[in-house]
Structures are given as C-alpha cells and as structure tokens.
Amino acid sequence: MIRVTAMTHRFVGGRAALDGVSFTVAAGESVAVVGPNGAGKTTLFLRLCGVLPGVRGEATVANLDPADREHRRKLAATVGVVFQNPDDQLFSPTVLDDVAFGPLNLGLSDIEARDRATEALNAVGLPDHAARVPHQLSGGEKRRAAIATILSMRPGVLLLDEPSMFLDPRGRRELIYLVRDLPGTKLIATHDLGLVLETCPRVLLLDGGKLVADGPTEQVLGNEMLMETHGLEVPYRLRNG
C-alpha cells in the first residue's frame, strides 16, 4: 500500500530532513514512526500526502505517486492526514460543517456528505457534537473531531501525527480504542511509546532523517542500546517484563 524508495528531503538551507529512507507497508498494517525531535517524521508524512514537493519515483501510496501532479488529486481521496494540531483541521462554524467539508470537496451531494459526516462523528464518539462550534470543544473532543474530518472521506490510508498529544489519561485511553478500531492502513508518528505498544505491531525508527530500525514493536522498543543511541527510552512495560 505504501512504498518508499531512497526518499530524501532537504529544506532550503538545511540538512537532509529525510536521507535515503526506504520501507514498504502492506494494506491493513498499523505502523508507528518514532524518533527524537527533528527526526523527520512529519516531513515523511508531508511527502507521502503530496503537501511537500518531491522527486517522482521515491514514493507510491496505493500506486499513486505524490510527486506526480495528476496523481495528487486522487491521492487526496486515498490518504487522510490528521495533523499534530487539530486547530489546523477545524475552521467551519459547526463541527458537522467541518466533517462534511471533505466529502463535499470530493464531489458528494449535500445529503451524502451529511450522512458521511454523521457516520464519522458516531465513529469517534461525538454523535451529539454536530452543532457545536469547533473552537469551543475541549482538546480531546477537538482531536476526535479532527479525526472525523478525515474518516468522513473514507481514506484507505491514514497518517496520524502525534494523535495523543495534549490528551488527559481518559482521552488518551479512548483514543487508543478508537485508533485500534480505525479501518485501513495506518502510519502513526508519535513520542507516546505506550500508544505504540497498544496500537502498532511494527515500528519504524527514524533519527536525523535516516531509517535506523524497522521491526516488531517489542523488539525495537525493547532494545536498550538502540533506544538510548537514538535519544529514546525503553518503555516502562518492556523494562519490567
């Protein structure tokens, strides 16, 4: 479903934010992308959805090349990105308008878009929040609403960037259940290694733009030497058996 081949990305005047990264993800897999600050996680996501310009042939998502202008339209219907800050995705007068925005953009009728939005709000546990003003929601509700704005487009691939950031323990727990239930292929960039243990059987570890490990979650996160070398800590659960 996702194929990345020697992907390199250099911002103007900077070092390589991605440096020869290669991996594949099969349909239906849930894969975590971890690494210290500045490792290149968000850059990878922005390249995969075509927001950042790239070189043709370095990536395909559902056989679409994000660097190909013709493919990018179709890609928008295939890849859903939930950004770090939910405020980036909530801008309409009501939650329902925000969640219906994507389907309307895809060319669905008002009724179809509304149905999709209602379904997505049910899926994230916000069935009673349709008429609410998005910027008045709590942090956790905003996070759920932001996920609903993407689910309503029924993307085959979901890219979640720091989904548990700013959530309290209950909100985080609810998010873990939600993420587990989400259909499709998922890439989750996060510093929350507990979330990774509960949602992703496989981990990609990035550092300095390079992919330094790709393997089963407990094997990668439980490797003390590897984790320390790349500025991370073995999660408590793996340290204590």
Ligand SMILES: Nc1ncnc2c1ncn2[C@@H]1O[C@H](COP(=O)(O)OP(=O)(O)OP(=O)(O)O)[C@@H](O)[C@H]1O
């Ligand atoms: N628009 C930009 N212009 C210049 N440099 C950038 C830009 N965006 C990111 N970078 C740089 O690219 C590198 C990778 O950043 P990126 O945001 O992908 O890392 P990250 O792994 O998501 O980090 P974090 O965990 O802190 O969110 C960093 O060195 C960052 O400073």
